[in-house]
Amino acid sequence: xxxxxxxxxxxxxxxxxxxxxxxxxxxxxxxxxxxxxxxxxxxxxxxxxxxxxxxxxxxxxxxxxxxxxxxxxxxxxxxxxxxxxxxxxxxxxxxxxxxxxxxxxxxxxxxxxxxxxxxxxxxxxxxxxxxxxxxxxxxxxxxxxxxxxxxxxxxxxxxxx
Numbered sequence: 001x002x003x004x005x006x007x008x009x010x011x012x013x014x015x016x017x018x019x020x021x022x023x024x025x026x027x028x029x030x031x032x033x034x035x036x037x038x039x040x041x042x043x044x045x046x047x048x049x050x051x052x053x054x055x056x057x058x059x060x061x062x063x064x065x066x067x068x069x070x071x072x073x074x075x076x077x078x079x080x081x082x083x084x085x086x087x088x089x090x091x092x093x094x095x096x097x098x099x100x101x102x103x104x105x106x107x108x109x110x111x112x113x114x115x116x117x118x119x120x121x122x123x124x125x126x127x128x129x130x131x132x133x134x135x136x137x138x139x140x141x142x143x144x145x146x147x148x149x150x151x152x153x154x155x156x157x158x159x160x161x
Contacts, residue, residue, distance in 0.1 A: 001142050002149050006159045008137040013159050014040045014130075017139060018047025020157035025052070027078050028105040029147055030122060032114040035130035040137050041112045044130070045082050048110070052080065060084055066099060080108045085116035095120055126151060 008014045021031075025048070033041040046058040052071040061067040061084040069080045081102050088094060094117040103109055103122040114121055125148035129140045143149040 001144065002152050003143065004141045004152055004155060004157075006139050006157065007133065008040075008139055008159055010136060011040070011043060014043050014137060014139075015047035016159070017157055018044045019051035020155055021151075022048045022051035023156065024151045024154035025073070025108055026147065026151060027073065027076070027108065029126065029151060030103060030109045030111070030124045031126045031128055032121075032124040033110065033112045033128050033130065034114070036132070039130040039132060041130060042084070044128075045110050045112075049080060049082070054080075058082070062086060065097060066102070078106070078108060080110065083109065083111040085111065085113040088113075088116045091117045091120040124148070 008017060033044070035041055042060045049058045049069050049071070054069045054071055058069070059067060061082055065085065065088065066081055066083045069082065071078055071080055083099065085094065094100065100120065100122065111121070114124070123144065125143065125145045127142045127144065131138045141152060143152045
């Protein structure tokens with residue numbers, strides 16, 4: 001399974017990774033973010049959305065479960081839907097909310113706490129694991145589909161060493 005690992009020394013490095021991902025994403029991509037509370041999942045998503053052209057606030061969808069954003073990729077309008085499933089009580093809530101329809105091959109879906117919707121959540125193209133490591137973070141991206149592999153191949157990121 002193609003993968004990428006790095007040490008992110010500080011919040012600026014996490015934001016830089018989000019910006020690099022913004023240049024590598026493509027319509028239809030599903031990215032699942034794994035990590036404990038405070039690992040940087042929302043900060044990374046916020047940086048990705050701002051680098052992809054979203055102007056304005058990017059809030060954590062902790063209470064709304066999902067927040068849609070509109071960006072332009074290669075001249076095409078694309079919806080990025082940021083999910084935070086932390087407060088979901090069961091996988092059925094994911095289905096009842098109609099979220100599965102958002103995974104339609106055109107939207108980009110970024111999901112925090114994907115395990116809360118297992119096994120009804122569609123499979124990811126990229127799994128991104130963040131863990132606290134000293135004052136920084138350790139990150140690993142694992143591509144699981146051809147779309148995810150293509151994203152990793154486009155990713156240009158070199159953290160400060």
